[in-house]
Amino acid sequence: MKVDLAELTPDVATFLGQAAYLQLVIFENLSTAVATAPTTEAKETLSRVASFALAKHHGLTDLIARHGDTPAEVMEPFTASIDVYQLRTQGADWFEMVTTCYLTAGFLDDFFVRLAAGLPARYAESVVAMLSVDAGSDLLAEEIRRAIDANDRLASRLALWGRRLVGDTVLIARSALALAPQKDATRHGQDEARIEPVFTELITAHTRRMDALGLTA
Amino acid sequence: MKVDLAELTPDVATFLGQAAYLQLVIFENLSTAVATAPTTEAKETLSRVASFALAKHHGLTDLIARHGDTPAEVMEPFTASIDVYQLRTQGADWFEMVTTCYLTAGFLDDFFVRLAAGLPARYAESVVAMLSVDAGSDLLAEEIRRAIDANDRLASRLALWGRRLVGDTVLIARSALALAPQKDATRHGQDEARIEPVFTELITAHTRRMDALGLTA
Numbered sequence: 145m146k147v148d149l150a151e152l153t154p155d156v157a158t159f160l161g162q163a164a165y166l167q168l169v170i171f172e173n174l175s176t177a178v179a180t181a182p183t184t185e186a187k188e189t190l191s192r193v194a195s196f197a198l199a200k201h202h203g204l205t206d207l208i209a210r211h212g213d214t215p216a217e218v219m220e221p222f223t224a225s226i227d228v229y230q231l232r233t234q235g236a237d238w239f240e241m242v243t244t245c246y247l248t249a250g251f252l253d254d255f256f257v258r259l260a261a262g263l264p265a266r267y268a269e270s271v272v273a274m275l276s277v278d279a280g281s282d283l284l285a286e287e288i289r290r291a292i293d294a295n296d297r298l299a300s301r302l303a304l305w306g307r308r309l310v311g312d313t314v315l316i317a318r319s320a321l322a323l324a325p326q327k328d329a330t331r332h333g334q335d336e337a338r339i340e341p342v343f344t345e346l347i348t349a350h351t352r353r354m355d356a357l358g359l360t361a
Numbered sequence: 362m363k364v365d366l367a368e369l370t371p372d373v374a375t376f377l378g379q380a381a382y383l384q385l386v387i388f389e390n391l392s393t394a395v396a397t398a399p400t401t402e403a404k405e406t407l408s409r410v411a412s413f414a415l416a417k418h419h420g421l422t423d424l425i426a427r428h429g430d431t432p433a434e435v436m437e438p439f440t441a442s443i444d445v446y447q448l449r450t451q452g453a454d455w456f457e458m459v460t461t462c463y464l465t466a467g468f469l470d471d472f473f474v475r476l477a478a479g480l481p482a483r484y485a486e487s488v489v490a491m492l493s494v495d496a497g498s499d500l501l502a503e504e505i506r507r508a509i510d511a512n513d514r515l516a517s518r519l520a521l522w523g524r525r526l527v528g529d530t531v532l533i534a535r536s537a538l539a540l541a542p543q544k545d546a547t548r549h550g551q552d553e554a555r556i557e558p559v560f561t562e563l564i565t566a567h568t569r570r571m572d573a574l575g576l577t578a
Binding site for chain 2: 179188195198199202205215
């Protein structure tokens with residue numbers, strides 16, 4: 145049984161707005177990877193992965209609509225900070241972009257599944273079902289491994305990139321938590337204590353994903 | 362009954378390779394429009410339209426697989442010229458990009474539906490069913506009309522852009538035809554005579570799409 149974040153889950157709209165907009169960003173990153181792919185075969189593979197991410201995004205916006213809200217309105221408060229996150233995680237080229245798609249989608253899906261534990265049951269079930277579906281991560285890993293095999297120097301650059309990504313991704317995930325304010329030192333300290341084991345697990349999973357690429361985290 | 366292009370239809374793989382890769386380019390253009398949208402609402406609307414285009418692309422690549430071919434291999438011979446077409450039709454900003462998405466998707470779907478008339482019946486039926494589905498063109502038209510309403514000077518610029526697009530789009534469509542070689546002057550002349558009424562209709566439809574935006578073609 146995974147440690148969850150049920151005590152730190154925000155209200156339904158706040159949860160869905162952030163999860164949906166981050167999923168849209170994952171899709172946009174995959175689209176960039178489609179458009180800049182070095183071969184037609186890679187382009188075709190990435191287009192499949194992009195369609196899975198887009199389906200997750202629309203699954204989440206459908207939930208927002210079912211909750212009686214307008215997707216764009218519910219996402220709006222989070223677009224500025226998530227756009228900055230997107231910019232910081234674009235990478236210098238196609239290889240870094242695909243690595244971003246692989247590592248951040250894995251991390252964020254994992255995170256939002258744990259955070260969903262505190263949603264009302266019917267939303268929790270839908271979100272977990274949607275985000276737990278593997279959305280082509282093996283296809284992405286295979287593209288990256290193939291690129292590394294063909295270019296020795298790529299491995300160390302992507303290892304560095306993967307380590308940098310985890311910092312930005314932890315920050316954007318943390319910003320989705322309903323934490324007690326810092327001035328309430330006791331409750332804030334309790335919240336931090338709750339978060340720690342979860343992020344330890346999320347980072348362990350990130351390391352496993354990097355291992356699967358043959359990279360050292 | 363529309364004039365069709367049954368006499369000029371290439372073999373199944375050649376047809377599907379070109380139609381599938383062009384649909385992928387339409388999707389890529391829509392993704393660019395998603396990523397650069399001026400509002401979260403526009404982004405959300407465009408993400409829906411992008412998912413429709415991506416579904417058409419994957420419908421066509423599924424047909425390629427059903428025909429016993431590999432999608433990337435079948436698309437490969439056409440990527441160079443279609444990539445140039447894509448580059449020429451990117452436009453200077455988001456408004457021109459969305460106009461490209463609206464006008465070229467309409468034109469090319471219309472063209473490939475007519476060209477499908479010469480495919481073996483089961484492929485023809487699948488292609489026509491797939492490409493005849495309206496893939497959110499009203500949503501695109503509405504975005505453009507809203508932008509024009511908010512900015513007087515945009516109308517003349519987009520009118521100019523729409524007129525330029527038709528030239529490039531006619532050329533890329535023509536390149537998908539199985540024409541008699543120019544040295545066979547008699548047959549080549551017959552083919553040109555067959556093409557003319559079809560392109561007249563396609564351009565009329567393009568003009569109607571521009572009218573729907575309130576632009577003069």
